[in-house]
Amino acid sequence: MNFFSGNLSSDWFFSVIIWLVKNYIEIIATITGIIYLFYSIREDKRLWIYGLITSALYIYVFLEAGIYADMGINVYYVAVSIYGWIHWTRYSDTRKKEIPVSSASLKQWILILLVIGILFVFIGVFLDKITDSTIPFWDAFTTSASIVATWMLARKIMEHWLIWIVVDSISVFLYIYKGLYPTVFLFIVYTTLAVMGYIQWKKQWLKQKSI
Numbered sequence: 001m002n003f004f005s006g007n008l009s010s011d012w013f014f015s016v017i018i019w020l021v022k023n024y025i026e027i028i029a030t031i032t033g034i035i036y037l038f039y040s041i042r043e044d045k046r047l048w049i050y051g052l053i054t055s056a057l058y059i060y061v062f063l064e065a066g067i068y069a070d071m072g073i074n075v076y077y078v079a080v081s082i083y084g085w086i087h088w089t090r091y092s093d094t095r096k097k098e099i100p101v102s103s104a105s106l107k108q109w110i111l112i113l114l115v116i117g118i119l120f121v122f123i124g125v126f127l128d129k130i131t132d133s134t135i136p137f138w139d140a141f142t143t144s145a146s147i148v149a150t151w152m153l154a155r156k157i158m159e160h161w162l163i164w165i166v167v168d169s170i171s172v173f174l175y176i177y178k179g180l181y182p183t184v185f186l187f188i189v190y191t192t193l194a195v196m197g198y199i200q201w202k203k204q205w206l207k208q209k210s211i
Helices: 002-022 025-041 047-065 068-095 106-130 136-154 160-178 183-210
Strands: none
Touching: 025 047, 025 183, 047 068, 068 136, 106 136, 136 160, 160 183
């Protein structure tokens, strides 16, 4: 019995090691992704550095998993990370203060929803007709909403957190379906931190209004 238990423990240990080696890129991306969100909540421009690293790693992860829209959006994230770093740095250098948190107006919300809708249709049809994606329209929705939410973050619009709450919650189930379990954990954390981020940014926005 002890011999059997020893073999079982040994097999489990080596299985974990093999899994870690096989998925090390995804694990590193998970860690840097959490750091990225931590800095996002704190409105710290270092978020863009970790966002760039995370996105670059996930280009590979999603390519291997066949989630092509999410792979493509991470190329976009890399570009936005560079833009966000430059924009936030230039603003603080020229005005000697950080970019203030803003709230989306009704006109902005109409534009935001319109852009998400157009991107959803375009990406969904493309994935359904051109690729072998097994979740084309779910993938298209999270991708289109994420594109807009990332732009909102770069412009420091508070409601980007609300979009991330929806996107991250849906993504949890998509990555369970795809078997990307470190990423499932990441997006559970993302959803929780997105709620915290919205609360924190709204407090900051209300504080700005009262000054």
